[in-house]
Amino acid sequence: MTGRIIGITGPTVTVDLADLKLYDRLKVGHGGLQGEVVRLASDHAVVQVYEETKGLGVGEPAQPLGVPLSVRLGPGLMGQVYDGLQRPLPLMGEKFGPFIRPGCELPSLPEDSTWLFTPLKKAGDRIEAGGALGFVRENSFDHYIFAQTGGVISTIALGEINLQTPVATLEDTTLLHPAHDWPIRTPRPFRRKLPPTSPLITGQRVLDFFFPLSLGGTAIIPGGFGTGKTILEQAIAKHAAVDVVVYVGCGERGNEMAEMLEEFASLNDPWSGRPLAERTIMVANTSNMSVAAREASIYTAVSMAEYYRDMGCHVLLLADSISRWAEALREVSSALEEMPGEEGYPTYLASRLSGYFSRAGVVETINGKMGSLSMILSVSPPGGDFTEPTTQACLRASGAFYMLDTSLAHRRHFPAINWVQSYSLYAEDVDKHFSEAVSPAWATLKQKGLALLQKEEKLREVSEIVGAEELQDEDHLLLHTAGELRDRFLCQNSFSDDGFSTPEQTVRLMDLIVRQYEEATTRLAQGEELSVLLKEMQ
Numbered sequence: 001m002t003g004r005i006i007g008i009t010g011p012t013v014t015v016d017l018a019d020l021k022l023y024d025r026l027k028v029g030h031g032g033l034q035g036e037v038v039r040l041a042s043d044h045a046v047v048q049v050y051e052e053t054k055g056l057g058v059g060e061p062a063q064p065l066g067v068p069l070s071v072r073l074g075p076g077l078m079g080q081v082y083d084g085l086q087r088p089l090p091l092m093g094e095k096f097g098p099f100i101r102p103g104c105e106l107p108s109l110p111e112d113s114t115w116l117f118t119p120l121k122k123a124g125d126r127i128e129a130g131g132a133l134g135f136v137r138e139n140s141f142d143h144y145i146f147a148q149t150g151g152v153i154s155t156i157a158l159g160e161i162n163l164q165t166p167v168a169t170l171e172d173t174t175l176l177h178p179a180h181d182w183p184i185r186t187p188r189p190f191r192r193k194l195p196p197t198s199p200l201i202t203g204q205r206v207l208d209f210f211f212p213l214s215l216g217g218t219a220i221i222p223g224g225f226g227t228g229k230t231i232l233e234q235a236i237a238k239h240a241a242v243d244v245v246v247y248v249g250c251g252e253r254g255n256e257m258a259e260m261l262e263e264f265a266s267l268n269d270p271w272s273g274r275p276l277a278e279r280t281i282m283v284a285n286t287s288n289m290s291v292a293a294r295e296a297s298i299y300t301a302v303s304m305a306e307y308y309r310d311m312g313c314h315v316l317l318l319a320d321s322i323s324r325w326a327e328a329l330r331e332v333s334s335a336l337e338e339m340p341g342e343e344g345y346p347t348y349l350a351s352r353l354s355g356y357f358s359r360a361g362v363v364e365t366i367n368g369k370m371g372s373l374s375m376i377l378s379v380s381p382p383g384g385d386f387t388e389p390t391t392q393a394c395l396r397a398s399g400a401f402y403m404l405d406t407s408l409a410h411r412r413h414f415p416a417i418n419w420v421q422s423y424s425l426y427a428e429d430v431d432k433h434f435s436e437a438v439s440p441a442w443a444t445l446k447q448k449g450l451a452l453l454q455k456e457e458k459l460r461e462v463s464e465i466v467g468a469e470e471l472q473d474e475d476h477l478l479l480h481t482a483g484e485l486r487d488r489f490l491c492q493n494s495f496s497d498d499g500f501s502t503p504e505q506t507v508r509l510m511d512l513i514v515r516q517y518e519e520a521t522t523r524l525a526q527g528e529e530l531s532v533l534l535k536e537m538q
């Protein structure tokens with residue numbers, strides 16, 4: 001059944017096909033551009049096209065594929081750099097040159113690679129859908145091969161396999177392959193969700209100590225132009241204590257992504273010492289690439305992240321920036337002539353976003369393992385206005401809020417995280433963990449640190465009114481200490497060795513600053529000179 005294009009509006013085309021399903025995949029035009037059904041009527045359907053529609057004409061063919069837009073999951077995924085439609089970018093570059101023409105395609109996984117398969121089941125065993133048949137070694141960890149259909153196993157492979165070889169046969173003759181397709185808009189199943197209580201260590205002192213994220217938690221980093229969203233996302237991608245990182249460059253500058261790829265190729269994971277590329281998957285749908293594919297890119301990424309979660313891994317998904325995804329959604333919605341909501345965004349923006357955030361969490365997998373999927377998404381509110389719809393919708397759906405402050409960024413205080421407005425709903429549980437695992441003084445030091453910063457704020461207000469000369473000696477001591485806290489603890493230059501801090505180093509530094517302050521306060525009360533004490537604290 002081949003249809004015809006009967007209309008084109010921006011990134012959407014109308015085709016004269018009935019009998020389709022919502023979110024079915026299609027190839028449209030002579031070039032075979034990829035698209036997905038987003039609206040159905042009795043005698044036609046509207047297709048969101050993920051590639052540039054320029055040059056497409058009415059009357060050109062439309063070929064339904066009968067399957068929803070999917071991601072290919074299997075060995076060989078790790079370390080790849082994909083576009084929003086999971087096309088392997090480096091290979092595409094080699095084959096088709098630097099500019100990908102619409103309709104170009106290559107397999108997402110390396111079809112010719114071989115893998116050593118270790119079975120976990122034997123002939124005669126029963127397996128349920130989603131159960132682990134065995135594993136292959138992918139870099140430093142075991143990549144589990146899941147059965148797509150349940151049944152009784154009649155044969156199972158051992159030793160070398162490739163992606164074409166079935167790993168097992170069921171008694172009803174069903175062949176089970178090492179790779180499978182998963183519809184990107186459908187969350188992958190699990191047994192049950194567990195509470196997110198263990199920390200996700202980012203290596204950023206201000207986050208880990210004051211606003212900690214938990215494994216399975218969600219955080220947003222909203223910030224105006226140039227406040228450090230990209231650098232912070234990249235720093236966390238390099239340093240986070242997780243098994244797998246999926247990084248989505250969504251509608252941001254291509255050169256930033258290229259630089260990141262180059263940098264990642266030569267760096268090691270600070271926790272395992274192994275190359276970063278061995279734990280990272282990149283999805284690049286930068287500003288110079290198709291706008292509509294941006295909409296798909298974040299779903300492609302989250303499905304890959306869930307796949308590794310299902311193997312019992314701790315996975316972190318980073319996206320820069322979710323606002324560009326929301327803008328793509330708005331563009332498609334306006335081409336569909338839907339009723340616009342606030343600022344032209346579709347009325348379902350908030351529900352789509354909360355649906356997306358709900359794919360994060362700690363889960364007991366179908367195989368009884370514990371895996372987690374955490375998310376840190378940057379948000380780029382136009383004009384730095386946090387009341388705009390995307391920021392607000394993200395705010396309601398996420399558990400931690402890392403607000404980037406333009407005035408801090410102007411003063412080159414990086415990461416420019418505002419310590420008054422930011423918050424984390426995971427802090428209580430995670431602090432308990434840090435107090436047990438890292439330092440019993442963790443929670444007390446945190447309170448003392450926050451109290452110092454709050455008192456500093458008040459003192460500055462007072463000194464603006466009455467003048468700095470009216471401040472007492474102990475006030476000067478406090479201002480000095482708060483300055484130390486800002487410069488040495490809260491600031492962390494990503495381009496220096498200080499760009500990464502373990503929780504042990506973090507709490508040691510806080511302890512040092514607080515202890516110096518408390519000792520100096522005692523000595524001041526005993527009559528020692530302020531100038532002498534300040535000098536010693538330098």
Ligand SMILES: Nc1ncnc2c1ncn2[C@@H]1O[C@H](COP(=O)(O)OP(=O)(O)OP(=O)(O)O)[C@@H](O)[C@H]1O
Nearest residue numbers: 224225226227228229230231414415492493494495
């Ligand atoms: N953690 C950091 N350490 C050192 N410098 C930083 C840090 N974060 C940001 N900067 C400085 O700020 C500049 C802007 O940062 P970045 O590109 O991450 O901002 P952005 O919020 O992503 O900007 P845009 O809104 O344009 O996407 C960087 O080029 C760098 O000079």
Ligand SMILES: [Mg+2]
Nearest residue numbers: 229230231252
């Ligand atoms: Mg940026």
